[in-house]
Amino acid sequence: MEITLTHYLVLAGLVFITGMVGFVVRRNALVMMMCIELMLCATNIVFAAFARLHGDGGGHVFVLMNFAVAASEAAIGLAILVEIYRRRRTVNVDDLKTLME
Amino acid sequence: MEGLLFWFCGGMLLLGGVMMVLQRSAVVSAVWLVFAFISAAGIFAVLGGPFLAVMQVLVYAGAIMVLFLFVIMMLQGPVLEGERRLMPAGLWPLVAVPPVAVLVLIIGYLRSDATVAFAASPPAGFGTVESVAGLLLGRYLLAFELISIVLLVALIGALALGRGERKLPWK
Amino acid sequence: MQSEILLRWIVLVPLLGAALNGLLNRRLSKQVAGLMACASVGVSFVLSVVVFLRLTGMEAENRLVQDTLGTWMQLGHFHVDLLFSMDQLGAVMALVVTGVGFLIHIYSLGYMAHDDGFQRYFAYLNLFIFAMMTLVLGGNLLMLFVGWEGVGLCSYLLIGFWFNEDANASAGKKAFIVNRIGDFGFLIGMFLIGTILLPHLNGDEGLFSFTVLREHAGLLAPSATAICLLLFVGATGKSAQIPLYIWLPDAMAGPTPVSALIHAATMVTAGVYMIARLNFLFVLSPTAMAVVAAVGGVTAIFAATIALAQNDIKKVLAYSTVSQLGYMMLACGVGAFSVGIFHVMTHAFFKALLFLGSGSVIHAMSNEQDMRVMGGLRSRLPVTYATFMAATLAIAGVFPFAGFFSKDEILWKAWSSGNTVLWAIGFLAAGLTAFYMMRLVVLTFFGENRASSEVRKHIHESPATMTIPLVVLAILSLVGGWIGWPHFMGGGGWFEQWLEPVFATGAQAGVHGAHTGAAALDVMVQNAQMNHAALETMHETGMEWTLAIISVLWAILGLVLGWFVYFKRAGIADAFKKAGGGFVYRLLLNKYYVDEAYDAAFIRPGYRLSRSVLWKGVDAGLIDGVLVNGSALVVYLLGSVLRLFQNGMIRFYAWTFTIGVAVFVLYLSFSS
Numbered sequence: 001m002e003i004t005l006t007h008y009l010v011l012a013g014l015v016f017i018t019g020m021v022g023f024v025v026r027r028n029a030l031v032m033m034m035c036i037e038l039m040l041c042a043t044n045i046v047f048a049a050f051a052r053l054h055g056d057g058g059g060h061v062f063v064l065m066n067f068a069v070a071a072s073e074a075a076i077g078l079a080i081l082v083e084i085y086r087r088r089r090t091v092n093v094d095d096l097k098t099l100m101e
Numbered sequence: 102m103e104g105l106l107f108w109f110c111g112g113m114l115l116l117g118g119v120m121m122v123l124q125r126s127a128v129v130s131a132v133w134l135v136f137a138f139i140s141a142a143g144i145f146a147v148l149g150g151p152f153l154a155v156m157q158v159l160v161y162a163g164a165i166m167v168l169f170l171f172v173i174m175m176l177q178g179p180v181l182e183g184e185r186r187l188m189p190a191g192l193w194p195l196v197a198v199p200p201v202a203v204l205v206l207i208i209g210y211l212r213s214d215a216t217v218a219f220a221a222s223p224p225a226g227f228g229t230v231e232s233v234a235g236l237l238l239g240r241y242l243l244a245f246e247l248i249s250i251v252l253l254v255a256l257i258g259a260l261a262l263g264r265g266e267r268k269l270p271w272k
Numbered sequence: 273m274q275s276e277i278l279l280r281w282i283v284l285v286p287l288l289g290a291a292l293n294g295l296l297n298r299r300l301s302k303q304v305a306g307l308m309a310c311a312s313v314g315v316s317f318v319l320s321v322v323v324f325l326r327l328t329g330m331e332a333e334n335r336l337v338q339d340t341l342g343t344w345m346q347l348g349h350f351h352v353d354l355l356f357s358m359d360q361l362g363a364v365m366a367l368v369v370t371g372v373g374f375l376i377h378i379y380s381l382g383y384m385a386h387d388d389g390f391q392r393y394f395a396y397l398n399l400f401i402f403a404m405m406t407l408v409l410g411g412n413l414l415m416l417f418v419g420w421e422g423v424g425l426c427s428y429l430l431i432g433f434w435f436n437e438d439a440n441a442s443a444g445k446k447a448f449i450v451n452r453i454g455d456f457g458f459l460i461g462m463f464l465i466g467t468i469l470l471p472h473l474n475g476d477e478g479l480f481s482f483t484v485l486r487e488h489a490g491l492l493a494p495s496a497t498a499i500c501l502l503l504f505v506g507a508t509g510k511s512a513q514i515p516l517y518i519w520l521p522d523a524m525a526g527p528t529p530v531s532a533l534i535h536a537a538t539m540v541t542a543g544v545y546m547i548a549r550l551n552f553l554f555v556l557s558p559t560a561m562a563v564v565a566a567v568g569g570v571t572a573i574f575a576a577t578i579a580l581a582q583n584d585i586k587k588v589l590a591y592s593t594v595s596q597l598g599y600m601m602l603a604c605g606v607g608a609f610s611v612g613i614f615h616v617m618t619h620a621f622f623k624a625l626l627f628l629g630s631g632s633v634i635h636a637m638s639n640e641q642d643m644r645v646m647g648g649l650r651s652r653l654p655v656t657y658a659t660f661m662a663a664t665l666a667i668a669g670v671f672p673f674a675g676f677f678s679k680d681e682i683l684w685k686a687w688s689s690g691n692t693v694l695w696a697i698g699f700l701a702a703g704l705t706a707f708y709m710m711r712l713v714v715l716t717f718f719g720e721n722r723a724s725s726e727v728r729k730h731i732h733e734s735p736a737t738m739t740i741p742l743v744v745l746a747i748l749s750l751v752g753g754w755i756g757w758p759h760f761m762g763g764g765g766w767f768e769q770w771l772e773p774v775f776a777t778g779a780q781a782g783v784h785g786a787h788t789g790a791a792a793l794d795v796m797v798q799n800a801q802m803n804h805a806a807l808e809t810m811h812e813t814g815m816e817w818t819l820a821i822i823s824v825l826w827a828i829l830g831l832v833l834g835w836f837v838y839f840k841r842a843g844i845a846d847a848f849k850k851a852g853g854g855f856v857y858r859l860l861l862n863k864y865y866v867d868e869a870y871d872a873a874f875i876r877p878g879y880r881l882s883r884s885v886l887w888k889g890v891d892a893g894l895i896d897g898v899l900v901n902g903s904a905l906v907v908y909l910l911g912s913v914l915r916l917f918q919n920g921m922i923r924f925y926a927w928t929f930t931i932g933v934a935v936f937v938l939y940l941s942f943s944s
Contacts (some may be wrong), residue, residue, distance in 0.1 A: 003107045005217040008148070010207050011111045015118050017200040022122035024196050024927045030173050036119055037165065041141050044157075049177050052148045053217065055224045057236045060153050061244070062143075064237070067160045070102050070249045072167050072255030077204045078172045080260035097920030196927065202934035208940045 008049035016042040029084075029091040033077050040070045103147055111142035127173045131166060138162040151227040279356040281341035282319045282366065283409055285312045286401040294395035302390045309394035313401055317370035324363045331748040331772055335360050338411060349470055353478045355411030361774045364613060365408040365545055368620050373401050374538045375741040379628050380529040382737035382752050383635060393433060394529070400426035404538050408545065413462060418548065419509065420458070422541045424451045424570035430534060431526040443525040446714035450519040454509015463501030468492055486552050500553060500560035501544065504567075511543030512594045513571045513601060518867055520594055524586040530629030531586060536593050536627050543618055544600040548609045551775050555607065565605020565686075569697040572598030574864075576704035580711070580861035584641050585630045588712050592667070593623060595701060597601050599682050602694060608685035610771040614756050617767075620667035622675055622750045625745035629660040632734040632742065633716060643712065648721040652731045655739045659746035666714050666749040668706035668827040671820075674753030676827075680820050681758065687819060702823065703830040710834025718839050760813040761820075807836045884904035 019038035026032055034039055044063045066095025117137025124130040138161045145154040226232045237245050289312030293305050300308070327335045358366060376837035377397060384393050403426055407419025425448070432444025466479060469488055485492075492499060507513065512520040523535050534540070547564065549556060554560055575594035582588045595636040596619050603612035634641055636653055650657045666673035669680060681700060721728055732885050733739065757763025859865070917928075 002218060003104050007107065007111075008144075010211070013203055013212060014115055014208050017110065018115070018118040018122060020930050020933070021196060021200055022118075024923055024930060026250070027923070030129055030169065030176070031121075031130050031257060034121060034169060034208060037161070038134065038137065041138065041161070045141065045144055046239070048145055048148045048150055048153060050179050051150070052209065052219055052223060052227075055220065055227060055240050057183065057227065057232050057239065058230060060150055060233050061236050061241045062152075063153055064156065065248050068252055069158060071165055072251055074168060074229065075259040076262070078168060079259045081177065082172065083262055091176055093922045096116075096922065099918075099920045199930035199937075200939050205936050209941050249649035 005053055007024060008045060012042045012045040015039075015045070027092050027094050028061070029081050029093050029096075030078075033074065033081070036077075037074065040066060040089055064086065106143065106147045110140045110147060113137070113140035114144065129172070130170050131173060134169075135162050135166045138166065149223045152228060152230050152233050158256075273517050274336055276339045278319045278323055278612070279337060279358060279409060280341055282316050282370070283356060283402060284476060285315045285319075285406040286398045286405065287631070288312060288396035290395045290402060291771065293391050293398065294474070295394075297391045300387070300391055305391040305394055306381045308837065308938060309398050310374065310381065311375050313370060314376045315530075315859070316405065317367070317374050320363070320366040320370050323358055324367060325827055327358065327360065327363055335773065340411075349467075349473050349479075351473075351476065351478050351721040352353070352412060352414050352480060353476065354408045355415060355481065356406075357407055357411035357482070359774060360771050361545075361548060361613065364617060364771070365541075366405065366603055367402070368617050369404050369538050371746075372620050373404075375744055376533045376537075376624065376628070376847050379532075379631070379738050379741040379798060380527075382735045383529055383631055384527065387527075393430075396426055396429045397530075397533070400430065400534060401718065404542075407542055411481060412478055413482070413485070413550075416549070417462065419452060420542060420546075421504075422543060422921075423454065423534070424455070424510070427523070427534050427539055428453070429721065431523045433526050433530065440506060442523040443519075444745075447519040450516050451509045452504035454506045454516050456648050457502045457505025457509075459506075461499045461506070464494060464499045464502065468495060469820040473602075475578045477695065479819055482549065485550070489552045489556060490897065492553060496556035497559045499564060500550075500557050503550065504560065504564055507543030507546055507601075508567065509543075510546075511540050511597045511601065513543070513567050513598060514574065517575070518870065519595045521590040522588055523794050524590050526582070528586065528627055531590070532624045532627035532631070540597055541600070541616045541620070542592060544604060547601075547604045551609045552602075554604070554910070561605050561607065565602050565665065565694055565753065568601025568603075568605055569694045570598070571702070572602065573597070573701040574598075576701045578860055579708045580704065581857055583644055583861075585629050585633065585643050585646070585712065585716060587624050588643075588708060589623070589630060592705065592709070595705065596623065596667070598701075599698065601681065602684060602698060603651050603918050605681045605691040606685050606691055606694065608689075609775045610768045611678065611681045611685055613771060614753075615682060615769050616664070618678040618749075619676035620661040621745055621748040622673075625663040626667070626747055627661060628738070628742055629656050629663065632656040632738055633665060635710060635734055635738070635850055636731045637723060640723060640727060643715040645723045646716045646721070646801050647719040647723075648717070649731065650717040653733050654716075655733060655742060659739075659742040660717070662749050664709045664733055664745040664831075666753075667709055668825050668831055669702055669823060670751070671824050672754070673791065674749050675754035676750070676824065677756045677758070680758065682815055684819055687815075692885065699818070699823070699826065702828050706827045706830025707834045710831045711838050714835060714838040720802070757814070760816040849850060873937070919922070 016039055019035045019042065022035040022038070023032050026035065044066055047059045047063050047066070051057065051063075081091060084096065088096065090096070114137050117133050121133040121137060125135060129132055129243045139158060140155040142154040142162070145151075145157055289309050289850055293300065296305075300369065322512060323337055327337065337355060338355065341356070343351070344354045380393065382398065387393065400423060403419050405419070405424025406422060407416050410416040410419055428448040429446045430444075431447050432441045433443045435444075461757045462480070465485070468491055469485075472488060472491060473479060474482070509516040515581070520535055520540070524531055526534075550723055554564070558597040572595045575591045575598065579588050579591035579595065582591065600612045600619070602617050603609070603615060632653065633646070633649060633656060635808070636649065636656075637646060640646070650890075662673070666675035669676045683698050683702070685697055686698055693923045721731075755764075756767035759765045862868075
């Protein structure tokens with residue numbers, strides 16, 4: 001069967017859902033960050049698919065931007081997590097609720 | 102040919118994602134994610150973006166995930182105490198609401214006859230290094246420069262955060 | 273024309289004086305403060321004389337000077353100006369108020385010389401003159417009401433002048449509150465007038481302006497009874513008639529010059545002035561006129577009986593004032609408005625004199641007011657005694673003193689309008705007046721002094737600032753009535769003539785409406801062309817002479833009896849008490865227990881209502897409980913619900929994000 005745009009979008013959607021559910025379910029902060037990466041990956045797939053549809057390389061450029069952003073965000077996020085671990089000795093987000101009312 | 106590749110890589114991607122979420126051990130999750138990313142690279146390749154596929158492997162699977170693994174190893178250790186049990190069963194319905202919604206969208210979309218087919222083959226030079234480079238340094242030059250600044254800032258930020266308690270000059 | 277501008281200064285100069293004294297207070301020395309206060313009233317008096325003279329130079333029908341400070345309110349057709357106007361009636365009132373007021377200011381310089389609140393006193397006093405002048409020179413009913421309220425305020429301030437004593441403050445409150453009750457009726461009456469007239473006016477004519485009201489009196493005729501009765505309620509409050517007179521005796525707690533000025537000569541006459549001013553309205557309602565006359569008559573005799581038994585010198589004079597005000601109301605009620613105003617004027621002279629004289633006595637007796645410990649002051653206070661005697665003869669109505677002319681005229685008008693009952697009541701009360709006044713004089717000035725030796729040592733005649741006004745007022749009490757020398761005695765009746773244009777419709781219709789007998793007069797009045805002067809000649813002058821002579825003899829009898837009972841045979845009073853008159857005596861001494869009755873009927877229930885319903889129920893329960901605490905409780909509950917969303921659980925926050933995404937997605941998929 002011919003692979004149309006729809007297939008790629010559905011795939012991206014499913015991957016995105018997986019990442020979203022994982023983010024909500026897992027308590028380990030590191031795994032949550034990995035779920036974020038998964039979600040970003042899904043969006044990359046969407047961009048690439050549309051780039052292929054329109055024959056426009058701009059989509060690929062955006063994917064590259066996305067890579068850079070994801071990397072930066074991972075770096076900073078992990079640095080923050082390390083700092084938190086140093087103070088609290090835990091990365092279980094359920095234990096990090098001092099901001100509660 | 103293309104179709105087969107799509108189904109294969111797509112399936113692997115989904116498998117990797119799901120397994121990543123369901124694993125108790127953080128290290129195993131990370132490895133599954135690497136697997137998922139490599140499959141994603143395959144998707145990119147199928148979509149006519151060889152440069153993108155290579156970059157995906159290099160940056161994502163190669164750099165970012167390595168970083169993750171470093172940090173995992175440094176901190177907690179593979180299995181978190183609080184995650185002996187993934188989630189109390191009663192909460193699954195709540196969590197399932199958004200996915201169901203998206204699935205409804207997808208199903209609706211599939212049932213409709215709105216299918217858009219790709220062109221038989223991409224235009225010449227699509228997805229090659231030269232074309233991407235040309236765009237990066239041509240049309241999207243500003244974005245390129247800005248993203249480099251973003252990386253610089255992230256670099257500085259990570260350094261500052263990662264250094265830990267040190268006597269700062271003004272304290 | 274120039275005299276127009278003067279009108280506003282007549283009113284505003286005392287205000288200026290009040291402001292300066294009030295704001296600068298102790299920074300002004302007593303000399304300067306007193307001088308300024310007296311000067312401002314003096315200026316008002318001089319300006320009033322100037323405008324009065326201008327009025328005399330004008331044609332009798334058009335004697336009116338008006339001064340508009342500007343538009344006060346303009347809302348569609350509702351138009352009220354800041355309007356001052358002086359016509360014949362206003363001139364009389366202005367001269368009396370500023371003239372007598374000036375004398376009392378001079379007197380106060382001496383009386384209040386040792387008081388700490390000297391400057392404050394004069395500030396209040398000047399403020400009072402300002403308010404009274406606004407009342408008297410107001411060109412429309414609203415300006416009158418502003419002055420009405422203003423004098424009420426000043427009365428409160430001055431009664432409670434020595435506010436450190438609880439009793440004085442309470443007396444001030446009582447005066448103000450009782451006045452307010454009257455004012456409620458006044459306001460409703462005004463609203464009625466406004467509602468009826470407003471649709472018929474365009475925006476240029478000032479609503480409530482007296483000239484406008486007079487023009488459109490016909491429109492008000494159907495509701496005249498209601499309006500007039502309501503306005504009269506206000507008058508009973510201000511002019512101390514039954515049932516709202518109760519504040520006046522208590523008002524004696526204030527300084528004596530205040531009692532003289534406010535509660536004898538000026539403020540209390542405001543009710544009479546108002547009725548006289550609105551005569552064209554009152555004559556439209558024979559019922560209202562009858563009520564006014566009846567209330568006046570009953571009050572006159574009622575108060576006179578109470579005065580018989582009082583021991584405080586000022587209380588006797590207070591009830592005497594209530595009684596005399598009853599006479600003025602009686603006069604207005606039978607349609608003799610100018611006579612009522614005539615009595616206002618003469619009463620101002622002799623009552624102010626009586627009060628000031630009593631002030632002199634009190635001053636001499638080291639602030640003692642109980643007559644039972646006075647006596648024999650005739651030799652020690654000669655000027656006070658002589659002037660006081662003059663005033664007593666005036667109030668008793670002995671010829672040729674001022675009181676004779678006005679009181680006799682009132683009684684004659686009552687008789688000639690056919691109200692023989694009213695005449696009888698007035699006649700009786702006149703006798704009582706002579707009796708209790710003589711009692712007062714005897715107890716105070718004759719016999720042996722009954723005070724302690726300490727007090728006796730300090731008895732001295734008052735200083736010149738106090739005695740000179742006494743003398744001036746005594747002279748006025750003698751000659752003041754002569755401008756009303758009646759026709760039947762050969763005079764020109766100039767006072768009545770002067771006021772005639774103001775009351776033109778009033779007098780005619782009043783006689784028509786109120787009389788029940790005198791058939792001969794009836795025929796004459798049917799003829800509308802008959803003017804008032806012609807009517808006068810129709811009077812039975814013989815009857816007038818008879819009644820006049822009877823009045824004088826009756827007054828002299830009263831005086832002699834008083835002398836006899838209290839001086840010659842002091843024991844008669846005690847014998848009367850023992851013979852079973854003790855009950856009557858106690859009844860009169862306790863003022864018929866009216867205050868106690870009001871307390872039981874209105875004040876206690878009112879207090880209970882306030883306490884249990886309004887305080888506990890509404891204030892604590894409803895407002896505090898439901899509204900204030902209730903709304904706080906609602907916020908608290910709402911907050912405690914919303915707080916559940918702020919549990920600090922990151923996963924929960926993330927989940928809400930996903931729910932948001934889901935909603936968005938569903939919306940998109942179903943809206944296309």
